[in-house]
Amino acid sequence: MVLQRDTGNNEFLINDEFFDQKNGPVFLMIGGEGQANPIWMKKGNWFVLAQKYNALLVMLEHRFYGKSHPTEDMSTQNLEYLSSEQGLADLATFRQYIHSSFNLTNSNKWISFGGSYPGSLSAWFRLKYPHLVHAAVSSSAPMLALVNFTDYLVVVNNSLYSYSPSCPSYISQAMSQIQSLIKTSDGRTTLQKLFRTCDPIDSDLDVANFYSDIIAYFQEAVQYNKDNRLSKNSTITIDLLCDTMNQQSIGDPLTRYSAVNDIFLEEYGQKCLDISYRKFIDEMKSVSWDSSASAGGRQWIYQTCIEFGFYQSTDSPYHPFGQTIPANFYINQCKDIFGDDYDSNLLEKGIRDTNTNYGGYTYEGSRVVFLNGEIDPWHALGFIGQPPNSYTETIFIKGTAHCADLYPSSEKDPASLTQARIRVDELIGQWLNQ
Structure with a gap:
């Protein structure tokens, strides 16, 4: 496992212990509203799948979170460089960096993984950069801003x-x-x-x-x-x-x-x-x-105030x-935290732009599986029944909570969770042959 910092000042993690340089895929774990945890490079369902498919494991920390500090501080002016769209551009730059550093070819197909906000990013990365990422696993992802x-x-x-x-x-x-x-x-x-x-x-x-x-x-x-x-x-x-x-x-x-x-x-x-x-x-x-706010609180509140609501x-x-x-209690927090220049019109515009940019419930990406847990409240903003199009699939997991499919398996797992992981395995095998 290697911990490095790329040229864009984002921390990233690499584990190449299973990697088949000639034909092995690249599994990308997308970081979210917190520090990238190195334990993911040795644990989780994607780690098990990496052993089976001889994948290179890489994880990119999201800009402005964890140790990825692209600016001198978190002033409101600097946070203008924090958004999902800019995070996706970082993923694209990182993808090309890894492709070059490991001398990869088109045989080394990329599959992105993410849960919660990174689950949204995983689906959106496939939507916006289909030439860079071959398929996506999207867990517990809110797909509609409101x-x-x-x-x-x-x-x-x-x-x-x-x-x-x-x-x-x-x-x-x-x-x-x-x-x-x-x-x-x-x-x-x-x-x-x-x-x-x-x-x-x-x-x-x-x-x-x-x-x-x-x-x-x-x-x-x-x-x-x-x-x-x-x-x-x-x-x-x-x-x-x-x-x-x-x-x-x-x-x-x-x-x-x-x-x-x-x-x-x-x-x-x-x-x-x-x-x-x-x-x-x-x-x-x-x-x-x-400050204590730098753990992610100030940054995520900014993103909800500007992009998502929720x-x-x-x-x-x-x-x-x-x-x-x-809801106004939270909207007023935005103004109290980020100053008098903030007003609710920014949030309305941001939500409209987010749903326009990514499609909301009219998602048009392909080779994506959306997984959601029955207990998890975030499934109310995800795809849980009919998939958004014929090139995607949904898995609704009875009796499970947030991002349960991404974690290591356990003897206590309900049968629905075990079957969900089996289906993700099957889909990855199919995608790698397409």
């Missing part, structure tokens, strides 16, 4: 309900108690003690931030439920949270919700729940590469979390 992603919490509700119908019911009861308490000073004091907040719940923005934080517990548990993560094997699952909400011996539904809060604080080693909106904004306004509001009535977080 401001108000109301269906996210609808899927969260459905996934919780599938495990236990009483679970979302108790969440709803707890949220009703919270919404009642938060209206008074004494009620807020009660909530501050129950949920161990670091600061008082003062402003309306603190209230919205508090709701966002405690709803995120169930969002995270559902999205990453039992997904065999490589970087963090969290024990927090739908089972654990719903069993906690169902456990009447703990107390009333509000007390049980606070117990869920305790589970997360302990899991992440936090003494208190930081609900301060001002602290969050100040952290995300930092432009230094040495705001997981509570505007739908079909979930248990109450009408507590409107």
Whole structure:
């Protein structure tokens, strides 16, 4: 395995231990909104496939994430060079760099892999640069940009309900108690003690931030439920949270919700729940590469504000979390973080441009397989049934969460996940013969 930095200042990883120089394909893992993790060069389903097909494994970190710092800081002016389109251009440059460095030929066909945002990039790379990448595996990929992603919490509700119908019911009861308490000073004091907040719940923005934080517990548990993560094997699952909400011996539904809060604080080693909106904004306004925001928070918020939206509001009535977080809460964050020059028209234009550029649900690429998990809320923005055209395929994996197909196999995997990996293997074999 080799770690290098290419001429465009992007970190990249290479593993050539299985590579057949004459006829072996090149498997490209696309980096996303975080640091490229070297463990992918030794783990995951693509690693197994690389052994079978004698592939060269390469991974490119996304510009502005991880250690790939193309500018001196993350000022709003510099972040203008951060976009999916520019990320795809980096992939094209990198592809040509590897092709030249390894003296590759047309016999060495390229197949891209990616999950979540990189899953979108994988499909879009095949669409925009079909002469450079032969085929693509796109896992848990949102394919339509939109401001108000109301269906996210609808899927969260459905996934919780599938495990236990009483679970979302108790969440709803707890949220009703919270919404009642938060209206008074004494009620807020009660909530501050129950949920161990670091600061008082003062402003309306603190209230919205508090709701966002405690709803995120169930969002995270559902999205990453039992997904065999490589970087963090969290024990927090739908089972654990719903069993906690169902456990009447703990107390009333509000007390049980606070117990869920305790589970997360302990899991992440936090003494208190930081609900301060001002602290969050100040952290995300930092432009230094040495700041905590540089881990990916500021950059990804910028991309959502400029390109994608994806705001997981509570505007739908079909979930248990109450009408507590409107999409405008997230849109206003954009202005608070990136300054007065930002307005919602930029987001509307960016979403329109994104869907125009890549096609949205009218995707026209070929030799692409789209995989989505039944439990994963992001499947609501992906292809899960009829493929977008006759040159693509969809695989909907029952009982799995976000990007589950990309991770190493396990004896605990449901049969649907095992079959999905078998089908990807078959497709790669077909693609390499085309």
